Amino acid sequence: MKLIILDRDGVINVDSALYIKSPAEWKPLPGSLEAIARLNQAGYKVVIATNQSGIGRGLFDMDTLNAMHEKMHKALAVVGGRVDAIFYCPHTADEGCSCRKPKPGMFERIAALYNQDLSGVPAIGDSLRDLQAASALGCAPILVKTGKGEKTVAEGNLPEGTVVRADLAAAVDALLGKPSKKD
Ligand SMILES: [Mg+2]
Numbered sequence: 727m728k729l730i731i732l733d734r735d736g737v738i739n740v741d742s743a744l745y746i747k748s749p750a751e752w753k754p755l756p757g758s759l760e761a762i763a764r765l766n767q768a769g770y771k772v773v774i775a776t777n778q779s780g781i782g783r784g785l786f787d788m789d790t791l792n793a794m795h796e797k798m799h800k801a802l803a804v805v806g807g808r809v810d811a812i813f814y815c816p817h818t819a820d821e822g823c824s825c826r827k828p829k830p831g832m833f834e835r836i837a838a839l840y841n842q843d844l845s846g847v848p849a850i851g852d853s854l855r856d857l858q859a860a861s862a863l864g865c866a867p868i869l870v871k872t873g874k875g876e877k878t879v880a881e882g883n884l885p886e887g888t889v890v891r892a893d894l895a896a897a898v899d900a901l902l903g904k905p906s907k908k909d
């Protein structure tokens with residue numbers, strides 16, 4: 727089974743330093759939904775692992791998170807794309823949970839759900855902590871320059887083997903062996 731793990735904010739949708747707190751604020755990045763559809767067509771199961779500490783901070787609740795994801799699922803369906811599962815960490819850094827990236831808890835749960843070793847499984851994020859969590863389980867880390875990505879590239883210290891791509895669409899094109907104008 728082919729699996730790919732994506733961060734959400736800054737990879738699939740526009741990120742905000744003020745958090746994405748409502749379905750209205752959830753806006754897909756150009757080409758990201760179509761890229762997920764291309765992954766599906768190529769036989770990939772697409773899974774999201776996302777830190778959502780806005781819940782722990784009381785900025786939005788579970789119903790709102792579900793509503794955001796309902797919007798995402800519907801927008802994906804329009805272009806023939808599908809996300810298989812969404813893992814989220816609702817905790818703040820202070821709570822010391824094992825799921826908030828860079829901790830690998832969500833990746834461990836993904837490995838358990840699919841009963842699959844994550845070695846070499848592509849994992850795409852825009853922040854260092856996404857890549858660190860991915861690397862901990864042997865995933866192949868891919869950094870996109872959307873969201874916090876440019877800043878993450880500039881700060882360096884990327885896990886060994888990290889590949890940098892312009893955005894999700896370019897990362898997917900490279901993964902599927904298609905030339906992209908953006909890289
Ligand atoms: Mg992100």
Ligand SMILES: [Zn+2]
Pocket residue numbers: 815816817823824825826
């Ligand atoms: Zn957590």
